[in-house]
Amino acid sequence: MPSMRKLIAGAVVLAALGAIAGWVLSAPRSLDDAGIAPVSDGAEARGERIFWVAGCASCHAESKAEGEERLRLAGGLELATPFGTFVAPNISSHKTDGIGGWSLVNFANAMQRGISPDGAHYYPAFPYASYTRMDPADIADLYAFMKTLPAVEGKAPDHQLGFPFNIRRGLGLWKLLYMREKQVVELDAEVSDAVVLGKYLVEGPGHCGECHTPRDMFGGTQYDAWLSGAPAATGEGTIPNITPGGDVGGWSEDEIAEYLNSGFTPDFDSAGGEMVSVIKNLANLEPGDRAAIAAYLKQVPSLPDGHP
Known part of the structure; x- marks a missing residue:
């Protein structure tokens, strides 16, 4: 009986310590x-x-x-x-x-x-x-x-x-x-300034990976499948693979940049779904920004589709 009490007491202490650790680790961490x-x-x-x-x-x-x-x-x-x-x-x-x-x-x-x-x-x-x-x-x-x-x-x-x-x-x-502040794709030192800018725009403010990268069961980004496409987070359907291994792999940089401006694909199809609003946003940019995004997308690792 005393041994059982000790076991119960130990379990309570461990649970309390775990709760305290979880509380501390989960605290918001503000910018300095x-x-x-x-x-x-x-x-x-x-x-x-x-x-x-x-x-x-x-x-x-x-x-x-x-x-x-x-x-x-x-x-x-x-x-x-x-x-x-x-x-x-x-x-x-x-x-x-x-x-x-x-x-x-x-x-x-x-x-x-x-x-x-x-x-x-x-x-x-x-x-x-x-x-x-x-x-x-x-x-x-x-x-x-x-x-x-x-x-x-x-x-x-x-x-x-x-x-x-x-x-x-x-x-x-x-x-x-x-959450990771480090940029996702490691680029060669010799890449152009346009590719470096495109990397920043895509991985940072453009947040393209939020939709175009698959997530795990907890909703976390699977960085090893970066931009390889994913099931749509809302509704049915899939978000396309935009690495060179996907459907846009055969597009030139100019064709990608034009799509980001007009919404028209090289085979005269047009953007649909949530991408329509994205195109409206990107059409407000200077051509150099859209060209930079296209240049980066041609440099990311080629991956198979990240969705079923």
Whole structure:
């Protein structure tokens, strides 16, 4: 009997220690001062470029919005996934319903650490796992541009999540497993400046891997299958393999760049689904940025399709 009591007491102690360790490890980790760049002259103009690369309008504007309406970021888009339904929030410049009251520190921590102003974890439906690879100066520029956008009244509905996915604290452990600031693809030192730029745009603000890379059972990116395609995270169908081993492997850099501008493929087909909104974003970039993305995609490892 005493031995049984000791075993029970030991199990309780171990469980308590495990709970404490989990609590500590799952704590939000904010950026330090060195990770936050100041807003500098010309930030708004530079930030508009980052806004379009980062695809903010795709999730936070109305789905069929055109022109200036794509700058009204009221949120509300529902993303139905195996983990529950995530709802894009209002990120307009409204002081209370949007992010107009945020400081640069708040914004940078949200973008690169997935942490809210009140210290809670954001769900990775917000692609901060890619944005963590962004240059802090680009974060500051984007912040300045977001301040210039219309203030839209109205809060988006809450996420629709069941247990255990409604417990945000556990996302701290997810971040330890899957967030990586290091760039994904190791390039040869001799590659062109265009390829280096394209790598940054794709792996960072463009967050292409969030859709085009398969995920494991916990929703973590499988980096060894980078850009090889995946089952669609929302709805049915698949997201294509965009490595040289996929359907676009036979496209030239010019053809890829043209597709990113017009949505038309070399065989006169056109983009569909969620890619339509992505094309609308990328069409706002300078041709050199789209060419850089194309140059990088021709340099990534050739992989077979990462989806069934």
